[in-house]
Amino acid sequence: MTDRDTPEERVPEHGHPLADAVHDVEALEHENRPPAAGPLGNAVTAVVVIAIGVAAVLGSVALGAGTAREPGPGTWPLLVSAVLTVLGVVLLALARQVHDAEKFTGTTWLVVAALASMVVFVAVIEVAGFEIPAALLCLVWLRFLGRESWRTSIITSLGVVAGFYLVFVAALAVPIPHLF
Amino acid sequence: MDLSPVIDGFGVVLEPTNLLYCLIGVVIGMLIGVLPGLGPAATIAILLPVTFGIEPVTAIIMLAGIFYGAQYGGTITSVLLRLPGEASSVVTVFDGHELARQGKAGTALGIAAIGSFVGGTVSIIALSLLAPLVAGFALDFGPPEYTALALLGILLVSTVSSGHRIKALVAASVGLLLATVGRDGFTSAERFTFDNLSLADGIDFVPIAMGLFGLGEILYNLEERHRATQAPAKVANAWPSRKDLRQSSGAIGRGSLIGFVLGILPGGGAVLSSLAAYALEKRRAKDPSRFGKGAVEGVAAPETANNAAATSSFIPLLTLGIPANATMAVIFGALLIQGVSPGPQLVSQEPELFWGVVNSMYIGNILLLIMSIPLVGLFVRILRVRATVLAPITVLITLIGVYTVNNDVFDIVLVIVFGAIGYLMKKLGFDPGPLVLAFVLGSLLEDSLRRSLLIFDGDATGFFTRPISGTLLAAFVLVAVLPLVRRALRRREEEHVDSSA
Numbered sequence: 001m002t003d004r005d006t007p008e009e010r011v012p013e014h015g016h017p018l019a020d021a022v023h024d025v026e027a028l029e030h031e032n033r034p035p036a037a038g039p040l041g042n043a044v045t046a047v048v049v050i051a052i053g054v055a056a057v058l059g060s061v062a063l064g065a066g067t068a069r070e071p072g073p074g075t076w077p078l079l080v081s082a083v084l085t086v087l088g089v090v091l092l093a094l095a096r097q098v099h100d101a102e103k104f105t106g107t108t109w110l111v112v113a114a115l116a117s118m119v120v121f122v123a124v125i126e127v128a129g130f131e132i133p134a135a136l137l138c139l140v141w142l143r144f145l146g147r148e149s150w151r152t153s154i155i156t157s158l159g160v161v162a163g164f165y166l167v168f169v170a171a172l173a174v175p176i177p178h179l180f
Numbered sequence: 181m182d183l184s185p186v187i188d189g190f191g192v193v194l195e196p197t198n199l200l201y202c203l204i205g206v207v208i209g210m211l212i213g214v215l216p217g218l219g220p221a222a223t224i225a226i227l228l229p230v231t232f233g234i235e236p237v238t239a240i241i242m243l244a245g246i247f248y249g250a251q252y253g254g255t256i257t258s259v260l261l262r263l264p265g266e267a268s269s270v271v272t273v274f275d276g277h278e279l280a281r282q283g284k285a286g287t288a289l290g291i292a293a294i295g296s297f298v299g300g301t302v303s304i305i306a307l308s309l310l311a312p313l314v315a316g317f318a319l320d321f322g323p324p325e326y327t328a329l330a331l332l333g334i335l336l337v338s339t340v341s342s343g344h345r346i347k348a349l350v351a352a353s354v355g356l357l358l359a360t361v362g363r364d365g366f367t368s369a370e371r372f373t374f375d376n377l378s379l380a381d382g383i384d385f386v387p388i389a390m391g392l393f394g395l396g397e398i399l400y401n402l403e404e405r406h407r408a409t410q411a412p413a414k415v416a417n418a419w420p421s422r423k424d425l426r427q428s429s430g431a432i433g434r435g436s437l438i439g440f441v442l443g444i445l446p447g448g449g450a451v452l453s454s455l456a457a458y459a460l461e462k463r464r465a466k467d468p469s470r471f472g473k474g475a476v477e478g479v480a481a482p483e484t485a486n487n488a489a490a491t492s493s494f495i496p497l498l499t500l501g502i503p504a505n506a507t508m509a510v511i512f513g514a515l516l517i518q519g520v521s522p523g524p525q526l527v528s529q530e531p532e533l534f535w536g537v538v539n540s541m542y543i544g545n546i547l548l549l550i551m552s553i554p555l556v557g558l559f560v561r562i563l564r565v566r567a568t569v570l571a572p573i574t575v576l577i578t579l580i581g582v583y584t585v586n587n588d589v590f591d592i593v594l595v596i597v598f599g600a601i602g603y604l605m606k607k608l609g610f611d612p613g614p615l616v617l618a619f620v621l622g623s624l625l626e627d628s629l630r631r632s633l634l635i636f637d638g639d640a641t642g643f644f645t646r647p648i649s650g651t652l653l654a655a656f657v658l659v660a661v662l663p664l665v666r667r668a669l670r671r672r673e674e675e676h677v678d679s680s681a
Contacts, residue, residue: 021455021462025270032404037608045608049350056357056372063371069638073369076626077360084353090346098344100609107403114399114575115600121579122592130580138572145402146568160573164580174584 037101045101046092053085110145117141129179135161186308189535193543198238198536205242206544209249210551213265214559216257217567218574220250220266221507221613222397225389226574228514229581236518237533241540243514247507248300248490248541251450252548255292255483256559259285268450268486271458275471275478288479290420293552295432295484300545302436303443303491308538311527315499318524323631324643328652330625333446333502335659338614340447345663347610355615358383359622366630378590385513386585387594388619392612393510394578395595396602398571403607419553420476428480431461435481439488444495449505450486457485491541497522498534502621506613509620516620 037045059074060081066072091098117140121133138157142148148156168174192198212223224243231239254266259276272292279288321329334356338348361372362382373379435457442453461481462471471478493504501523503509515522520533527534551559582595605612636642644650 021271021459024274025455028264028270028273034403052354059372063369067638068633068640071366071630071633073364073367073371076629077357077371080353080356080360084350084357087346087350087353091350094344094346098347098609100344100347102403102607102609104607105403110402111399111603114402115596118395118575118579118596118599122589122596125592126589134576134580137576141572141575142568146566146571148566148568152569156569157572160576164576168580168584174580175587176580176583 034102034105034107036099037103039096041103042095042098042101043092046088046095049091050085050088053081053088056081057085113140114145125177129177131161131165131179134164185531185535186539188532189539192237192532192536193241193540197235198241198540199543201234201238201242202245202540202544203547205245206249206547206551208242209246209251210253210548210559211562212246213250213253213269214256214562215565215567215570216263216265217401217570218394218397219507220247221389221510221616222393223250224507224510224514225386225393226578226581228386228389228510228517229584231514232517232585236515236520237536239514239518240511240533240537243511244494244537244541245544247511248487248544249548251483251487251490252293252296252552253559254486255296255479255552256289256556257563259288259292259479260560261563266450266486268454268490269483270451271454271482272479274458275473275475278472278474279476279479282474284474287420287424287476289556290553291424291428291476291480292483293549293556294420294425295428295435295480296487296552297545297549298432299436299439299484299486299488300491300541300548303440303488304538304541304545306440307492307495311495311499311534311538314495315524315527318500321500321524321648323628323635324646324649325652326628327625327632328643328649328656329500329502330621330628332652332656332659333496333504334614334618334621334625335656336446337505337617338447339659339663340452344609347608348614351605351610351612352614352618355618356622356625358388358615359619360626365623365627378588383594384585384591385516385620387582387591388598389510389513389616390578390582391595391598392602392605392616393506395575395599396606396612398574399599399603400606401567401571424476428476431457431477431481432484434460435484436488439485440492442485443489443492444504446496446502446504449493449507450489453489454482454486457481487545494538498526498537499524501526501624503617506616509613509617512620 056077060078061074063074063077064072065078066075117137121130121137124133135157138160139153142153142156143150146153165178165180168176169178193202208223208227209220212218212220218226224246227243227246231243234242250266251268254264254269255272255276257263257265258269258272259280262273262277264270264273276288276292279285318325334352335349338352339345357372359382361379363369363380364371370380438457438460439450439453442456443449458471458478458481461475461477462468465471465475465477493508496502496504497508497512501512501521503512512522520526520530578595578599579592582591583589585591602612605615632643633640643653
């Protein structure tokens, strides 16, 4: 963490106050984030963009590209996906120059776990109602993602589910699947 | 100017329901402003399901309150914790926190609140005068003008969005493609539905906005290393001294102007205007080195400007039907869901809605001024609520909220998918803002383009021969090409320096 409290460190790079302010703001925002991705990661991203573009081009042609005089259902998607493909190629060419993507690090597993808790929620909600999956989701987020104590996690999870039940089921009568 | 619809608008605002929702909106805005993490676009997206059950004017009054309320609240954490609650308050950190360290947190917060109030109010008055004129001018717009306007809007938003410009354009293109999913309005051909019945009517705006902005942001924040937050300095009230007020009055005036102008421009909005206002004050100052060491103007200017911009960014939305930034795109979506299509006819056809929303901002700003000066201690206490506890609650509100829209589990699946996409986009440096904006403008853009081509009988040069669409497209080309030219010039300059060295 850089100590930005000493103004001497904020050396103006371009001499322009707006550019300086933008630079300072970006530095502050990235202070606590994972490190930047390398050229390989950037290239993979660009290739994915190109792949989406090409797939969309093929799909649009299959829909019927039409002509300027008689635009078909595929005309507009074709234009957009052609632009997308070109942008992907430009990104690929810039892979060594951009530094605004982040590396996937160990903390990425937190996000995977968070997504898993949501997938479980949606998978069982129709069968088991929202109460149990919601409590589990809360528990996972509090105990494992938020590193709260077991006590806080369990009490908060139960409280949250009770609160949601009162608001959504008892008060608003929302037809969300529920057990009780 | 006929004043009776304006006065009727006050009648709309003073209805108890609308007053209540205005209060709810600004309190929520203030809260999410104070709590780092969720921005106004994400909050408004998450609350979209709530707006289904209420009147359009009431819903928009509340959503607008969240947006400008967040500009007030964002200041508090910037000043006290050096932890900006909102992107538009990041620049306030430099001088605001320095003031707090010198024991003048109250001064910083008070000046910010007064600046915000002045900026917001000036901007509402200017909006009231300007918006009907713009709308009147735009009434003659045909499909070619709308094509050009939408293209320019998307390009401008992509150009000034955070992150790399090419990546923002990629996001915008993907948004335009997503908008084509479903049945084609002209030929009723099924496009990109993969024979999935749930996709036949197109992808709903709600899960996209809730996923990309709401869940995406929460997931992205999970990777943030927890900062050691020191206990906030005690702030009982925030009355600035007469001297501070005098010192910052110029900054507040200039900030109002910059904010209003930049807020109208597509892509301008609160973030850019706060930066520009700060930069201007620093440039004008006799002693620029004071900035970063606790200059009152360094707080007054950006905080005034972000509020003025938040207000004036309603102009393009309510008069042209073109959202100027990500938050406006979500409000645009909310209006469409309510069956209101924003555009030049809105002022004359739905005067209660237009003037109701605009005039509610006076009330909202007064409420916010009260909450920011005498009641600021209350909101400082909110800082003790831990983000780790709020995150799962927000996730559950999102998952259950999106279900209530259509009572369909498929919408929960969609919101999770778009949440994952939103996380990946932010992680890889693609701003989701242009995607959502392009998505809401996508069908308007395609419709206008195809109608124009029919009008022109397939001759695309027709876009350039009509004066307004021609001018807009010329601006489009200028915005697209200018950075390339500048880069080429800079490279030549560098080579020149190299060769002479």
